Amino acid sequence: MNWRFLYFVERNFLVWRKLLIPSLVANLADPLIYLVGFGFGLGALVGEVDGRPYITFLAGGMLCYSTLNSATAEALYSGFSRLKVQRTWEGVLHAPMTVNDVVLGEWVWAAIKAVLSGSAILLIMYGLRLVHGFTPLAVLPVLLLLGLCFAGVALIMTTLARSYEFFTYYFTLALTPMSFLSGVFFPLHNLPPALQTLAWCLPLAHGASLARGIALGDPMPYPWLSALVLAAYAIVGVAIASRLAYRRLTK
């Protein structure tokens, strides 16, 4: 095992640390506004979902959604500026670092940031007394898996992109439809069976199922399969991204 990718994680961490305060404010304030706004506002109309307040149901989904968003934004936009605009990757490759080190570094870093964003939601859930005790903390490994999963897939887009505009396709055609299909904002079992089947092929439904199962004690239909699906998307995603980056940078 080669650990040199940790240097690139270190690099991204040092840059992030310089912008710590605005980053943390965004991590906490943004989801808090959504959660409180939709949770209480929409929750008043919706009433209960699966036998509990809508805000609790929504918070379980937001755990995943926020993790996904954070991993994606970091791997897509920040990753692409380091790849193309700032030529950071190119500079690092002149040192004894390889393309794979850089891609793994981006991947792990984006997942770490994603866990931080997810943890912010968990913190808010504790603050709003939606969860209690230590058991919900067991959701953190799920968030890491989700972060690695969506960072891996996003890095494929990053290494294919010629400009930032390309990412609009990924959001509009992949992430947004998936978010509505995967039981983040409303229960999956309200969808027609065909769409449910489709949803279970995508990673987010598995993430949401695991997160609600662990944090809120919901029944989990396929816990091990769900973990496996997330891990598979993560590994295959980053492997493809690394291959594409290699082709792009060493041609």
Next chain:
Amino acid sequence: MSATPVLDVQGLCKAYDGRPVVDNLSFSVNRGECFGILGPNGAGKTTTLRCCLGLTNPDGGTLRLGGLPVPEAARLARYRVGVVPQFDNLDPDFTVTENLVMYARYFDIPVREARARVPALLEFAGLADRGAARIDSLSGGMKRRLTLARALVNDPDILFLDEPTTGLDPQARHLIWDGLKRLVAGGKTVILTTHFMDEAERLCDRLCVMNSGAIIAEDTPRGLIDRLIEPVVVEIYGEGVRDWAERHARPIVERLEVTGETAFCYMHDPALLLEQLGGAPELRVLRRAANLEDVFIKLTGRDIRD
């Protein structure tokens, strides 16, 4: 001193989309030497450097850098190498000092050790009071010097520079040249690409001229001038110079090139030509010794390359 070359390139080939960019290229660079790769745009200089560093996989040929096979052991070889790329890729998210410290980390240098190296590097780059500056507040010349300092952070044996002074003003270029001369004097091996002949003539112990992916000449700067070109050049400017040169100069000079409103006459003895020019006071005349640029133009032609 070791007799094995620091960089040895044999039969290097690289094609893009079936079009050869580097075509059976061979050269070697000895320890402590400053070796220049000259060539017009698109000659294959940057591709050659990228292959030497293991950043591009060649289609054929063998490469050894610091005794190690490239690209197989390129990562290991790069521990002993510093690189100044053609386009600045300093990390804009970091200050000047942070750039150097972080870059040292990629060479497994501990943070404390990296910090200890920074003052000498900043001093070398003439940036001693700029350690806390943001990258975007630096001038083009300062960025190049910082890139050079960054390339030295691992105290490399071999430095690669891809067009190190392109886009710099004369003052900034001289600062870079002084730095490079000090490095070569200090025993480092320097390999640089350039299309500035004065740069090559000043810095390089030995150089090669590349054109269309192949080396077409290789020698010391003086050797190239002595061997490949007539020693005296008379440049003639003015309206109607083309007709005048064809009629009066062509028969008495060894080589004549006319471009636009300028005639370049190459020869050993200009006496006869200068006498002829006495009868054409409307033409302006510059007599000078032949230089590397004349060799370069003779070898690669006057056409524009893009």
